[in-house]
Amino acid sequence: MSGQGGPGAGMRIGDVAAQAGVSSRTLRYYEERGIFKPSVHTSGGERRYGPEDVAQLRRILELRNGLGLSVEEVRVFIESERRLGVLRSAYHETERPAERMELVTEAVAIRRELVARIDAKMAQLGPLRQELLTTIVRQEQRLEELRQESVSEPA
Amino acid sequence: MSGQGGPGAGMRIGDVAAQAGVSSRTLRYYEERGIFKPSVHTSGGERRYGPEDVAQLRRILELRNGLGLSVEEVRVFIESERRLGVLRSAYHETERPAERMELVTEAVAIRRELVARIDAKMAQLGPLRQELLTTIVRQEQRLEELRQESVSEPA
């Protein structure tokens, strides 16, 4: 036992937030909205986050930053992942095939929709990037011209 | 004169909004924040938008949706484009080379930063997309298995 490197167990909210590039307030807000809670609260009332919590947070921010999902949309996705985890651990036991098929079908639909969103976003980003680069190249040529002018005609 | 196809000149706010996939409120809000105003107001106080306005709006939404820029960030970008337009039209007249170089340098910097943002976003989206697809394939295999089960073992 021990060798955990720390006092209690898990990281404090400020460290988790800083590492993820968000504020402590954001983590508390996510907890309030039911999408991200710490595995442990200390007796003094402080939140402590384990490695799985940190991984979960990374996932949430990936969906938020990359796809611009709302907190509610993230909640639906996380919920679907959680239910699939339950399903996997109870693979051939309690659940009836019909129920499992329903869950998996729903999960596939959610993921398909996310892929569609990603594709739509990338279809926007590609041309925009290309256009910006073209403009940059053109403006750098203009800069070079202006540099020549300001040398040959100083005042 | 005339042959414009419409009564006054330009589109009404509801049509512009619907075509762009946003609400009228959003357009009024953008006007309030100084990033998007109609070229004409009718005597009755209604907003009328021309084709250049529609193109401008498309650009704004591209930056908002694709990159998640705030209204203020969009304003800075639009402002930079506007000043470059002025610069271009007054190419060899009023502006001194030093001023022009300053403006162009600033514009290049803004665009470089946007390209960097796009690259960062695409670097996030690619792997996420791949992971979702992998999961989808795996879950569809599971669905097929469950289908087999529900046939061979109906009750």
Added chain:
DNA sequence: TTGCTCCTCACGTCACGTGAGGTGGC
């Protein structure tokens, strides 16, 4: 004991959504 971070209210802000009540245009 002193800092530092944490805690819970609670009000502020950004980007709109959503009526309330009234006027303009085909």
Added chain:
DNA sequence: TTGCTCCTCACGTCACGTGAGGTGGC
């Protein structure tokens, strides 16, 4: 004249930001 859309307040909401005032832990 009747609908429909437009107008301006103005309050509501979502996702946090930002102190206010107080407690916990190295």
